[in-house]
Amino acid sequence: MARQSYHHGDLKSVILAQAAALVAERGADGISLRELARVAGVSHAAPAHHFTDRRGLFTALATEGFTLLAAALSGARPEFAHAARAYVQFALDHPGHYTVMFDKMLYDATDPALRAAEVAAAAELTSGVATLTDPNAQADPEGAALAAWSLVHGFTLLTLNGAVADAEPVDTAERIARILFSG
Template sequence: MSKIGYHHGDLRRTIVTAAVEAIGDSGLDGWSLRELARRAGVSHAAPAHHFGDKSGVLTAIAVEGFTLLADALEAAEPDLLDMGLAYVSFAVTYPVHFGVMFQPGLYRGDDEAVRKAEARAGDVLREGARAVTIPPSGPEHTTLAAWSIVHGFANLWLSGALRMPADTDPVQAARPVLRRLLEH
């Protein structure tokens, strides 16, 4: 086993973790592969070897994000309210992933792993929407309405645009908003 493999175990995981930290610290434009190598304690060539370029790193973050989102949605009660709250909780817990996932121009959207992870998350959300159809819409419109509301709320929360007290729990703040969607 190489010295790097011995010290770092899963080098890809180490680099993705370094990327999430770097993006969290400096934003989507404020990091480089060389910085990831420094943060991960590996040679400057290691990130490029494993991911090719920044887009490859962001693709790995998107895959991880969609997988984490699908896991969170599956862990929620199988109703639209709980799934919506799980979505907001995911966004607040994983803001870097959330920020990357919904900017497909940043990563390789045609990547098979991205497509599978994104489809899984979408399927779970659509399944939750099937239980609630808001007349006169069908389940596809309910899914789009629910996604639009929870995604918008999460973006507004993360940007600070909602201007709520610092000690406000974002999931609890989202609850009445999502209940409004479900009133019909």
């Protein structure tokens, strides 16, 4: 990443964007606040002002990710197959966020803002599941929600990890959602 001078008042957003990009590029293990400060062109203490430490950084990144996922799912209404598409597209568009969101060892899972963002994203996915006409899904909405999330999350991880070579993963997500949940 090229070093850029910091000349605006939104350092938190700049650092989160750079952290997401670096996580997507090489994983979370090697990311430090000091490196993010260097890349952002600010003092090494500046990121700590916003995040305290790596755990704080990843908590903020996961919170932002769940918030973005909730918005993507909200815009994908009304049916679950649309939510499946939106879920996979979100992960493809935000792989750094996605990586951190589902690695609870990286962040503070008790953070209230994070919990609220997770609940919002889960509610959006569940609202898509509620549109299923499958009698089994209607009889067991919690089981249907878990099955639906397992489907999209598992397919997304397979895609991001290169285990599934698919030229159109978003279309495939919709197709498999329809196959498994068409009643």
